[in-house]
Every structure is written in structure tokens, then in C-alpha cells.
Amino acid sequence: MEINADVRPIKGKIIELTERDVKIEFYGRMGMLRVPLRMLICGKRPEVGDEVELKMSYVILKSDGR
Amino acid sequence: MSITPETANQHKNDPAVVCCLTQEGTVISPADLEDPAIFPDLEESGLLIIPENVLTIGQVLGKKLVKTVDALTPITPDMIEGGIEEEETKPEVIKENGVAKEEAASNAIGKGNVIRIHIEEGKGINLEIPAIVTTATATEPAARPEEELRKEEKIEDRVKRTLLMHEFDVKEVRLGDETSFENGILTIRKTLAEDALKADPLAKKMEIDIITPDNKNVFTNTIMDVIPIATKVEGAIGEGITHVLSGAVVILTGVDESGIQVHEFGSCEGIIGEKVRFGRPGCPDENDIMIRIHVTIQAGTGMERRGPYAAHKVCDAVIQEIREVLKKKAPSEAARVIEYKDVERVGRPRVVIVKEIMGQGAMHDNVILPKEPAGVLGGRPNVDLGNIPVVLSSNEVRDGGIHALTCIGPASKENTRHYFREPLVNLVAEDEEVNLVGVVFVGSPQVNEEKFYVSERLGALIEAMGVDGAIVTTEGFGNNHIDFASHIEQIGKRGIPVVGVTYAAYQGQLIVGNKYMDAMVELNKDPNGMESEILGDNTLTREDAERALAMLKAKMAGVEIKPAPKKWDQSVIEKNQELIRKAKK
Numbered sequence: 001m002e003i004n005a006d007v008r009p010i011k012g013k014i015i016e017l018t019e020r021d022v023k024i025e026f027y028g029r030m031g032m033l034r035v036p037l038r039m040l041i042c043g044k045r046p047e048v049g050d051e052v053e054l055k056m057s058y059v060i061l062k063s064d065g066r
Numbered sequence: 067m068s069i070t071p072e073t074a075n076q077h078k079n080d081p082a083v084v085c086c087l088t089q090e091g092t093v094i095s096p097a098d099l100e101d102p103a104i105f106p107d108l109e110e111s112g113l114l115i116i117p118e119n120v121l122t123i124g125q126v127l128g129k130k131l132v133k134t135v136d137a138l139t140p141i142t143p144d145m146i147e148g149g150i151e152e153e154e155t156k157p158e159v160i161k162e163n164g165v166a167k168e169e170a171a172s173n174a175i176g177k178g179n180v181i182r183i184h185i186e187e188g189k190g191i192n193l194e195i196p197a198i199v200t201t202a203t204a205t206e207p208a209a210r211p212e213e214e215l216r217k218e219e220k221i222e223d224r225v226k227r228t229l230l231m232h233e234f235d236v237k238e239v240r241l242g243d244e245t246s247f248e249n250g251i252l253t254i255r256k257t258l259a260e261d262a263l264k265a266d267p268l269a270k271k272m273e274i275d276i277i278t279p280d281n282k283n284v285f286t287n288t289i290m291d292v293i294p295i296a297t298k299v300e301g302a303i304g305e306g307i308t309h310v311l312s313g314a315v316v317i318l319t320g321v322d323e324s325g326i327q328v329h330e331f332g333s334c335e336g337i338i339g340e341k342v343r344f345g346r347p348g349c350p351d352e353n354d355i356m357i358r359i360h361v362t363i364q365a366g367t368g369m370e371r372r373g374p375y376a377a378h379k380v381c382d383a384v385i386q387e388i389r390e391v392l393k394k395k396a397p398s399e400a401a402r403v404i405e406y407k408d409v410e411r412v413g414r415p416r417v418v419i420v421k422e423i424m425g426q427g428a429m430h431d432n433v434i435l436p437k438e439p440a441g442v443l444g445g446r447p448n449v450d451l452g453n454i455p456v457v458l459s460s461n462e463v464r465d466g467g468i469h470a471l472t473c474i475g476p477a478s479k480e481n482t483r484h485y486f487r488e489p490l491v492n493l494v495a496e497d498e499e500v501n502l503v504g505v506v507f508v509g510s511p512q513v514n515e516e517k518f519y520v521s522e523r524l525g526a527l528i529e530a531m532g533v534d535g536a537i538v539t540t541e542g543f544g545n546n547h548i549d550f551a552s553h554i555e556q557i558g559k560r561g562i563p564v565v566g567v568t569y570a571a572y573q574g575q576l577i578v579g580n581k582y583m584d585a586m587v588e589l590n591k592d593p594n595g596m597e598s599e600i601l602g603d604n605t606l607t608r609e610d611a612e613r614a615l616a617m618l619k620a621k622m623a624g625v626e627i628k629p630a631p632k633k634w635d636q637s638v639i640e641k642n643q644e645l646i647r648k649a650k651k
Contacts, residue, residue: 018369020428021331036331036474037426038544041577043514 005057014050024052068097077102078124079626081116082141090134094126100138106632108138116140125150160628162588162613162639163570226408227305229461231296232400234392236314239276239355245387247395252314254357254388262383268376270323271362274384277317279353282339287319287360288327289334289342289601290377290429291472292349292481295357296439296465297389304408304462308439309392312401314355315483316385320377323365328374329429332474334601341476346602348484359384371449374429374471382442382469389438408461411501415534415622418503419490420524420557422540422550423480424473425453425509431471434458434507439466440482447471453509453516455524460495463488463505477592477603478542478569484602490539490567490611497615503531508553510546517549525556535622537614539567539606543574543597551578558582563621567614569604571595571634585627587614588639595634612646613639 012033016023023034033054040046068085069077073096080102088098100108102123108114120140130147143149237250245255259272277284293316300306320328327333334341344352359381367373397403424430425448434456437444448456458467468485494502508524511517528536536557540550550568557564559582567587570576572595576583589610592598621627630638 018428019371020369020430036544037428037512038424038430038473038510038542038546040512041514041545041548042512045513 003058003060005060007055007057009053009055011051011053014046014048014052017046017048022046022052067101069099069101071096073101074099074123074127078127079122081105081120082123082126083114083116083120084135084137084139084141086137088131088135088139090131092131094129094131094141096123096127099123099126114138114140117142119143121146121150160638160642161584161586161617161630162642163568163576163586163590163630163634221413224410224412226410227459227461228408229301229305229406229465230307231404231406231465232299232307232309232395232397233312233402233404234309234395234399235401236311236355239314239357241274241276245391247311247388247391252311252388254384258384258387262380265383266376266379268364268367268372269361269380270364272380272384273358273360275358275360277338277356277358279355282337284338285336286317286338286341286358287321287333287335288329289317289476290320290328290374291318291381291470292316292483292601293318293381293385293469294440294466294483294486295385295388295392296486297392298438299393303435303437303439303465303467304459305465307397308465309395309400310439311388311392313353314357315350316381317350317356317358318361318377318381319358320361320363320368320374322363322368322373326368328363328368328377329472329474329476330368332476332479332597332599334476334599341599342601343477343603346484346605346607347487347489348479348481348605349602369428371428371431371447375431375447378433378442378469378471385441386438386443389441406461406464406495408459409495409501410503411498414499414501416503416532417494417500417535417537417618418506418528418531418533419494420455420506420508420528420536420538420553422508422510422538422546422553423448423468423470424542424546425449426473426512426545429471430473430510432507432509433469433471435462435467436469440469440486441466442469445469448507448509451509453511453520455506455508455520455527457504457506457527460491460502460505463491464495468507473542475542475597475599476601477598478574478589478605479602480541480605481602484605488606489608490537490606490614493608493611493615494537499619500535500615503533508549510540510549512545514545514548517545518552521549521552521556524553525560528557528562529560533562535618536562536564537567537618538564539614541569541605543569547574547576548578551576551580551583554582555580563618565614565618565621567606567610571604571636573597575634584629585617585621586630587617588634590634590636590639593636595636609643609646613642616642616646616649 012024012026015025021036083100085100239252241256242253246253296310361377363373423432431447431449433445470482472479538553565585569589571590
């Protein structure tokens, strides 16, 4: 089966911020993402409630992990 | 889309492809040609196939077409009136990751007149020439007279300061009642694990144990740092006498009270034999005894600056007790004495190394110039210094002037031991063809505006240093690549040849670029180009340093550097390394 899991822009907002990382909740309550600060590119100091955008596809299972 | 004469000149050695339907009899001008920058995309989508006998833009300009060709047709000799006579190829170096490499330099070298070109373009740096020849390829007879000339003109170097490092071999490490170091046996006081906690109340618990090289099948929590044990006996950091233990290093590991790894992002907990790339400058060597100091910090503080800092402080308290013993050793008992010199190599091109260090906060921080080599106390964290550039001499770096709180991830982070054994600093400091004027450490702040503020100050500093060349390196990847690119721009736009060194490959590919980033060295060693989660795997090694210096010399001498392929390709790096290997023979 061919799946067109294209990369699309997704928006969300910062719900948690530490000196190390940010936690992002995707709009539509479609999950959360936590990344270290250095993976966040920002023109100002990030704050809780700020909107973020990234590009991602659906997540595809690749193997059973063993 | 046609191109401008300027673009045509820039790409004169790239394939010539017509952009639109072009009639027989047309005299080819830049307006008839497609921009080579988009060829990779066109080739990928199958719209363009470039044959081997394609002519370059430089070859076709001003020539008359003998037949009408469709849009996006590569121009071959049969389409041009009178064909084309063989032209000389220019020396080229290829960048590796968006990174440059020296591959094509070999083309040029076979042709004797290349040497003359270098001299003309690299005025004032004639002494570079033999190096280029050496680096670029095999023995080149034309280079010899130059070398002889250099011997005759020998200029005295000026030694600015000397550092003597007395190395004491460690045969065994034990835990005991009292800290001592006798006959190669290092004993660490057991109760120190409790006493050291007084150094910071956020540190709640410490365990010390010994991992011997024959037993690497041991589970370890995330390795926060690898720290050499060294102490000042005479003078300040960078001069005088330092005593250092060889054959044993400290490994700092940490969790918080709820069991979360202190470096939760980019942590490398697991079996130590599998999680460490032994032998990298920042890692333990294969036969090193590892003194593991495991610290538990207050719950939740791993995500604040004070948490990881506390772990480093209490670990340093343990090392300090060993240092006090090591200070008292008689120099005659040292197994080796290494002499490091900060030398002003008069008349040679002035070169600076810029090391971008992390400054986003928490473990993204470094302590600059502590009182003791690779220590913590007395040093200033670069975050507190506003990440502004700070200049160290090469001796200060090699004498433990940087204590890294080590960022993420494990494969690309530079540990404290990395700076202690920095291969690029060592190589450039020892190279007699360049004059290393200093090593600039510049932090990488979080916010873009701060990044550019810091980067502009770096540019002003480099301008004031009056250098002829610069190498900019950075550890890891992420938003620090924004300032990395900006540093290169700030230096490049002042007309100073600059080489960039970073891990990028697949996972960390560069997200920004500018026209000064035409000479780049890739640090990746992972077959898939990924952050491999193995400590030190993708960090700067001696081989990377050799490529970086060779590339800088090439750039200073005016050798053209071939653009990197659009996507990361490890073979480019291997070919460049091969050139260095050949040159060394």
C-alpha cells in the first residue's frame, strides 16, 4: 500500500517552558511534543502561550523495535 | 530562466545548459543559460540529464550554436561551431556539508603552472605555497625551490609563554580511607562521596566507583562529562607547571531524585562499552581507568541551570582532593613532560580559531577559565558573560581553560576533556606555516536577536585581531547553526578567508547559509549521518582538524573550493581525507 504521508505545516502552542526545553501542544488536541531549546528557533524569548509552527507527516510504524 | 553575467562568471566551471529553446546561429550569452544552482532539483525530477561531455559555461560563452536546441539541453562540443579545444582545469577543493573538500585539488597539481598562480593570488603569504602543494597531493618538483628558499629566510619565532605538563601514570585506582597517590596507585577517600555534597545543597547523593578497562560491560546513567584530573603547581592556567594524571579520567553521571537523567535530551545511558566512542579527544581512551562519580540532584532541577551546575560543582570537589595530592608529587616521578608553547610565528599568516560553545542555558553552558585545569571554581559561565566572545591563548585551552557543562546530544557534544585535548587547537598551534593568534570562545544564545548581537561583536573582534584566516567550529546542531552561519558571514564579509567546521550530515543539516560558507568541514562519522547516541562519536578529531587546516590554507592561497553536493555524501569527506593521507606520505 502506498501511503502519501506528506510533510505539512502544523501549528501549536507552548504549554511548558524550562531553562532546558519547551513542551508544545498541537492544535486540535492532536498530541504534544517536547524539544530541547536548541531545537526551537525564535526571534524573541519564548513564553508559555506562544504559537509555534513546524512541518511533519503522519507517524508511520517502521518495525517492532526488537 | 536566464542568468546574469555575474552569475555566469560565478559558475563558469559548471555545466552549460540552455534555459529556453535556442535557435541555430545564436551566439551564446548568459541570458541563454540556466542557473546551475537549480540543476540538482532538475536532475532529481528527471527533467535534466547532464552527459559527461557537457561543456562548462566558461567554455560556451561567446560561441555560436550550430543547431537549434530545446530548453534545458546541456551543451556538448558537437553543438558549438568549431568544437572546443581542451582547456586547463583549475585546482579545486570541495566543501563537505555544504562542507568543502579538497578533492579536485589533485587535478590542478599535475600542472606545473598552478604553483605560480597561487603565489600571485596569495600575496604576502608565499610561505603557504609549499603547504598547499603538500596538502593537495604528492611530491611536486616545482615546490622544492620554494622550500629551500624558506629555509634560507628562516625567521625567529617568539615564544610568548610556556606550559610544562608533567604526566603521572596511574596503574590502579582504589577506594580507601585516605586520598593518596603512591607508586601509580591512586586511592580515593570513600567518605569523600559524602563530604563533597557540601559544595552544593542541590546535590543530594553521590556514589563513586571504578570502572576498569577490562570491564566495560557495566550499566551507566547518562554521561554528563569526561574530566581529566589536573592541577596547577606553578603559575596560572596556560603557563607554568601543571600536573596531570594519565591513564585515569573522571566520568560524571547524573540523575535527579525522581530518576530522570540529568541530560534527559540526548542522554546516553546504557552499557558503557557500547555508549562511548573510546579514543575520541573528549572520551576516555580504550585503556583508561574510569572513575565514575554519580550524582543525584534535587528532583526537577535538571531542567534548570542550577541543577547540572551543582552536579559539576560537587564532582569538582572530589577532584580537588585528588589535585591536592597530585600537586605534591615530585616532578622527577612524572612519566612524561610535555611542553606547550604559545608561539608568535613571525611573518606567517595570522590565524584565529573560533569555537562556538552552547549558551542556551541549563547544561548548554561552559565555565571559562577556572582556577584549576578543567575545574569549576573561579571560572565564569559563558551564559553569565552574555555569551560575548572571550579570547584564550592556545595554552590556556590546552591547560583546561574550559570546563564544559556539555550540551546535547551525546555524539556531537564536546566534553571538558575534548577542550583539554582539542585536536584543532593542537594542530594549528604546532603548524609552523601559520601563526595561531588565539582561540575565541563565543556562546550561542537562545534568541536570534541575541545571536546576531554576539555574532556582530565577534566580527568586530576578528577585524581588530587583523587575521589572515579563521576557522569557525561548533558542537552539535540546532539553532546554534544560525549563529554559526552568522559568524562565518561576519568574518567572510571582512575579506578574511574562513572555514566552517560542524556536524551536519543528515540529521543536523544546515538550516541557513550565506555566500561565505563555501569552505566547510563535516564532522560526521555515523554511516547514516545521524546523532548516533554514542558519546563523542561525531566530534572533531585530528583527521577533521587536518582537513580544516588544509582547507583554510587552500582558501588563503586562493585555491577554488568546489561546492558540496546538495545532499550529505560521506564519500566527499573520505576523498578529502585521502588527499591529506597522500600529502603526508
